[in-house]
Amino acid sequence: MTLRRLLFVVPVILLIGLAVIAASYLTGGKDPRELPSALINKPVPVFDLPAITVDGQTTRPGLSSTHFAGKVTLVNFFASWCTPCLAEHPQITALSRVKGLTVVGINYKNKPAAASQWLARHGNPYTRIGVDAKGDTALEFGLYGVPETFLIDRKGQIRLKHVGPVTVQVMNNKIMPAVRALLAQ
Amino acid sequence: MIRFLLTLTIALGTGFPATVHAIGPGEALKDAQLEARARDIGRQLRCLVCQNQSIDDSDAPLAQDLRRLVRKRLVAGDTNRQVIAYVHARYGDFVLLRPPMDPRTWILWFGPAIVLLLSLVLIVMKLKSRRTRRQQEATLSDEEKARADALLDKPGAGA
Numbered sequence: 307m308t309l310r311r312l313l314f315v316v317p318v319i320l321l322i323g324l325a326v327i328a329a330s331y332l333t334g335g336k337d338p339r340e341l342p343s344a345l346i347n348k349p350v351p352v353f354d355l356p357a358i359t360v361d362g363q364t365t366r367p368g369l370s371s372t373h374f375a376g377k378v379t380l381v382n383f384f385a386s387w388c389t390p391c392l393a394e395h396p397q398i399t400a401l402s403r404v405k406g407l408t409v410v411g412i413n414y415k416n417k418p419a420a421a422s423q424w425l426a427r428h429g430n431p432y433t434r435i436g437v438d439a440k441g442d443t444a445l446e447f448g449l450y451g452v453p454e455t456f457l458i459d460r461k462g463q464i465r466l467k468h469v470g471p472v473t474v475q476v477m478n479n480k481i482m483p484a485v486r487a488l489l490a491q
Numbered sequence: 492m493i494r495f496l497l498t499l500t501i502a503l504g505t506g507f508p509a510t511v512h513a514i515g516p517g518e519a520l521k522d523a524q525l526e527a528r529a530r531d532i533g534r535q536l537r538c539l540v541c542q543n544q545s546i547d548d549s550d551a552p553l554a555q556d557l558r559r560l561v562r563k564r565l566v567a568g569d570t571n572r573q574v575i576a577y578v579h580a581r582y583g584d585f586v587l588l589r590p591p592m593d594p595r596t597w598i599l600w601f602g603p604a605i606v607l608l609l610s611l612v613l614i615v616m617k618l619k620s621r622r623t624r625r626q627q628e629a630t631l632s633d634e635e636k637a638r639a640d641a642l643l644d645k646p647g648a649g650a
């Protein structure tokens with residue numbers, strides 16, 4: 307008798323459990339379309355990208371994977387045609403002022419003249435910028451859109467990936483704690 | 492006549508699913524065999540922007556880039572499995588339209604079958620218990636049999 311009673315209760319418990327899990331996902335605030343990075347704790351992909359050159363002039367040197375060793379680096383994929391990139395620009399600029407943190411950019415599928423104009427108009431927070439004209443390097447980073455931001459540790463390993471614009475909240479709650487932890491290493 | 496035309500239209504409309512894809516004319520490799528392999532791989536990789544289409548079916552720029560990457564790796568000499576592993580290493584499990592088979596995904600693969608099996612077991616148990624109960628109800632106890640005989644005026648029954 308008691309076994310049968312128990313069997314009646316089990317589906318109810320399962321249903322309540324599922325409802326709790328569903329509620330936590332719905333209220334968690336995380337975009338379900340965002341995918342976890344496959345590259346966390348893996349070394350930065352090997353690449354060598356040229357600088358933005360307009361009429362033979364460059365304002366920042368290019369970027370290659372040899373530039374990460376010994377530093378804590380924030381790599382920001384951006385483009386002048388990308389509206390969320392403009393939205394996150396103040397945060398990237400703020401991050402470029404963090405002591406000890408190196409902020410570099412990868413210009414994704416952007417005409418050099420357009421990128422250069424955008425940086426001149428909105429400010430250039432990057433110490434180095436690599437031009438990824440066809441997006442081949444982006445594929446190596448597992449990119450599926452711009453903007454995306456990566457944190458690289460002193461050993462050249464990818465430790466964090468953020469998909470989408472770096473909002474003030476993301477900067478304060480996700481990026482900065484990770485930056486502090488990596489700088490302490 | 493109209494029915495014939497209607498049937499013909501429907502047959503033609505649904506008859507060519509294999510040729511529907513987003514691969515542009517300039518993308519195909521010259522080597523037909525490599526291109527066939529590229530298409531086969533492309534059908535197994537998910538377009539992460541559209542998320543419900545393969546990279547062969549999607550128009551998204553990322554799908555185009557991934558198709559280009561697949562063809563580049565094939566020309567470089569990778570096997571189909573190596574190409575898929577290359578993309579998988581960079582984009583994770585979700586890029587595979589067919590989920591991988593490892594301990595983490597056993598629940599995904601075997602879950603439905605297990606649930607089905609459990610349900611069948613429960614149904615069989617329920618049916619069995621119902622049958623035994625009905626049999627118990629159908630046969631009379633000795634006392635009930637005696638009373639029935641008495642009522643039916645059977646010879647040998649007590650008064």
